[in-house]
Amino acid sequence: MDYQPLIVGLGGTTRAGSSSEKALALSLRAAEREGARVAMLAGPELEMPMYAPERPERSGAAQRLTALLRRCDGLIIASPSYHGTISGLLKNALDYTEDLSRDERVYFDGCAIGLIACGAGWQGAGHALTALRAIAHSLRGWPTPLGAVLNTSIPLFDETGACRDAAAAFQLECVGRQVVQFARMKAALERVSSLAEA
Numbered sequence: 001m002d003y004q005p006l007i008v009g010l011g012g013t014t015r016a017g018s019s020s021e022k023a024l025a026l027s028l029r030a031a032e033r034e035g036a037r038v039a040m041l042a043g044p045e046l047e048m049p050m051y052a053p054e055r056p057e058r059s060g061a062a063q064r065l066t067a068l069l070r071r072c073d074g075l076i077i078a079s080p081s082y083h084g085t086i087s088g089l090l091k092n093a094l095d096y097t098e099d100l101s102r103d104e105r106v107y108f109d110g111c112a113i114g115l116i117a118c119g120a121g122w123q124g125a126g127h128a129l130t131a132l133r134a135i136a137h138s139l140r141g142w143p144t145p146l147g148a149v150l151n152t153s154i155p156l157f158d159e160t161g162a163c164r165d166a167a168a169a170f171q172l173e174c175v176g177r178q179v180v181q182f183a184r185m186k187a188a189l190e191r192v193s194s195l196a197e198a
């Protein structure tokens, strides 16, 4: 199929090479192999002033973020578990999606959102995944059937970003593929609908 959806990845921490950043990159590589175009905003690229709806000025980083999110056909979000939920860095970046609330496509209406949660234990990572799913629903997205839950107390990645754990790698690749498959299904449905109307 020629259609190459744009899949945007958001995640990581202020620390370059964090496990959530490596997990996100792996998932995006799987999306790319599935035929998508991909773009990643990770770590320092997500550092921006606290979102304030009453202040219209936007930093360069915030403008880059919303411009990319407006164009995406699917999204992958990766967060560490911080005190039972997602990180403040990522939550603040996601709050900027409020600038998409009056767009023709409101937030991520009709887009799949792949979700990845990393924690120092299963419980924390599970809580972060639940929080990410609630956010995806609030933003009118379709969380993919599989959410990736990684326990980083077990060393998962080497310094090159390769995943040493087959089960973790499978989850991350599956999330990347599912986001692309959903974008393709939506595009096919739109083609059928437009043919039926013609």
Ligand SMILES: Cc1cc2nc3c(=O)[nH]c(=O)nc-3n(C[C@H](O)[C@H](O)[C@H](O)COP(=O)(O)O)c2cc1C
Pocket: 012, 013, 015, 018, 019, 020, 021, 079, 080, 081, 082, 083, 084, 085, 118, 119, 120, 121, 122, 123, 124, 125, 152
């Ligand atoms: C401020 C802070 C809070 C954390 N809170 C939790 C937590 O509640 N539950 C948990 O499982 N891990 C917690 N962790 C550990 C991280 O979620 C874990 O190390 C994660 O893999 C970090 O991912 P990163 O490599 O992307 O930074 C916390 C770490 C930090 C720095």
